[in-house]
Amino acid sequence: MADWPDVLVLGGGPAALCIAAELHQCGVVVEGIAPEPVEAAWPNTYGIWADELTALGLEPLLEHRWTDTVSYFGSGGTVQQDQVTAHGIDYGLFDRAQLQQHWLKRAAGVRWHRDTAERVSVASSLSTVSCSSGQQRQARLVIDASGSRTPHIKRPDQGPVAGQAAYGVVGRCSKNPIEAGRFVLMDYRCDHLSDAQRSEPPTFLYAMDLGDGVFFLEETSLALAPGVPYDVLQQRLQQRLDQRGVQITEVIHEEFCLFPMNLPLPDRTQPLLAFGGAASMVHPASGYMVGALLRRGPALAQALAEALANPDLGSAALARSGWRALWPLELVLRHQLYQFGLSRLMGFDETLLRRHFATFFALPQEEWFGFLTNTLPLPRLMGVMLRLFALAPWDVRRGLVLGAAHPQPPTFAQSEG
Incomplete structure (x- = not known):
């Protein structure tokens, strides 16, 4: 028996656990390299439309679920003047520990090495990972699932990468900051901002009632290069709450997120495979990825298991098989449209964003849901985009055709206290 595994997975987060677990379930010999214990708690929250998990039979992974799911895209006036947009589909928040355990149990038997991969080199038959500890580990294939900032994956330079930045707080408040039992996907009301701030790139509130007097409140930008600074997001969240007479009385958890929204697809001829953020799997239309991991991980694992069954295939050939399975032409074209x-x-x-999103969520539910989850076949996706363009106000259509760029780099007003 060889001294090396079939596959080495780099990383210890959701993407790494997902692909390691699915490969293990296919009978592939897998080991992992992660800088921290894979059992360590994940810092970020992960949301998902509940129907995505229903289709996978994984609804028990939700810790919270909301039926009252809404957004605000109205005129920009006061709370009373703005009309609520009801979405009509349940939204859920993962139980992070349950999601982590789901994959850890499926990966039971996978050996994890606590180390940091510094260099990956590929020979004709084997890949070698050189680690910061001085150890070298080999496998027939290496899968980089260590995140979008990985130095190991080659991708074309297409200019600055736009980030969806967010600052969030889980805590208790002096009074309810949103309606009890409600989930708010996007609140673009801006009555709390100064005229100068309204000329800056917009941000929105993403919020949910977690029950027992606890709320999750997150100020978020759609995407910007460079991303909106965290102190600006924190300031805007504070102003939003001050305008509504709400004080945060207890901070249970703070969250800082920056997701790459327009990361170019990797060079899919390279002999190193990627998965998750490293493989540009963050959805450009939503910033979400966990649903894609759950849907696409099993198919990739099955394709790799079949390729690994051929002992004559070396690292480069195995990686090519993996890239074809992960990014078939259909998904590549959809990604380019997004x-x-x-x-x-x-x-x-x-x-313009208000008018765009008001039009978008006026589409039939199955269309905007399929768009946001990247589950529409390419012809249907193109049809939805054409319908959206036809229904949009003229200034939104003009922006979609010609663009309406902000001056770059953006500047932000200083705190007003």
Whole structure:
């Protein structure tokens, strides 16, 4: 028996655990390299539309679930003047520990090495990972699932990468900051901002009632290059709450997120495979990825297991098989459409974004849901985008065709206290 595993997975987060677990379930010999224990608690929250988990039979992984799911895209006036947009689909928040345990149990028997991969080299038959500890580990295939900032994956330079930045707080408040029992996907109301701030790239509130007097409140930007600074997001959240007479009385958890929204697809001829953020799997239209991990991980693992069954295939050939399974032409073309759309929305001011999203969520539910979850076949996706364009107000259509870029780099007003 060889001294090396079939596959070495780099990383210890959701993407790494997912692909290691699915490969293990396919009978592949897997080991992992992670800088921290894979049992360590994950810092970020992960949301998902509940129907995505229903289709996978994984609804028990939800810790919270909301039926009252809404957004605000109205005129920009006071709370009383703005009309609520009801989405009509349940939204859920993962139980992070349950999700982690789901994959750890499926990966029971996988050996994890606590180390940091510094260099990956590929020979004809084997890949070698050189670690900071001085250890070298080999496998027939290496999968980089260590995140979007990995130095090991080659991708074309297409300019600055736009980030969806967010600052969030889990805590208790002096009074309810949103309606009890409600989930707010996007609140673009901006009555709390100064005129100068309204000329800056817009941000929105993403919020949920977690029960027992606890709320999750997150100020978020759609996407910007460079990303909106955390102190600006924190300031805007504070202003939003002050305008509504709400004080945070207890901070249970703070969250700082920056997701790459328009990361170019990797060079899919390289002999190193990627998964998760390293493979540009963050959805350009939403910033979400966990649903894609759950849907696409098993198929990739099965394709790799079949390729690994051929002992004559070396690292480069195995990686090519993996890239074809992970990014078939259909998904590549869909990704390009999403990135084109995002490039246009990044230049929209607050007024245009409001009108765009109000039109978007007026589409039939199955269409906007399929768009946000990347589950529409390419012809249907193109049809939805054409319908959205036809229904949009003229200034939104003009922005989608010609763009409406903000001056770059953006500047932000200083705190007003």
